[in-house]
Amino acid sequence: MIVIENRPRRVEVTVYAEFTLADYQEFENAVNYVIQFEGQVDLFFDLREMADFTLDVAWEDIVFSRAHAKDFSRIAVLTESQWVAWSAWLSQIFVEAEMRVFDEEVEARAWLAEGEGEGLA
Incomplete structure (x- = not known):
């Protein structure tokens, strides 16, 4: 399950339990x-309550990230899991x-907040 909040020039996502393809x-x-x-x-991901994610989510993340390689300014990932931190680092590619x-x-x-206003033309 996810909760999404839209803010000016930012999407904030909190994931609870399993992150499914429908959530993604x-x-x-x-x-x-x-x-x-x-x-x-900008993106803000709070993954502290995420239990796991399905394989199709991992694949969809790669496809979506490649299609939107230049559409993000800053991405903050909030997690206490070393595995999630490592996978976030990998997706930075x-x-x-x-x-x-x-x-x-x-x-x-x-x-x-430090980056707000960056990338504005």
């Missing part, structure tokens, strides 16, 4: 909407965004 597609729709109307977007992994929400939000 909901995320994609939210991001595509913001990109269409606002341009480049497919996007040109600045990506960081955090274990403290305050630090993640502060870092995203």
Whole structure:
């Protein structure tokens, strides 16, 4: 299950329990909407409550990331799991965004706030 919040030039996602393909597609729709109307977007992923994810989510993430390589400015991943941190680092290969992994929400939000206004034409 996911909860998505749209903010100006940012999509915030919190994942609970298993991250499924239906959840990921909901995320994609939210991001595509913001990109269409606002341009480049920041992402905030809170994965502290994520239990696991399905293999089709991992594949969809690769496909989506490659298709939107230039559409993200900053990506903050909030997690306490080393495995999730490693997989986030690996997915950075497919996007040109600045990506960081955090274990403290305050630090993640502060870092995203520092980048607000970057990439605006």
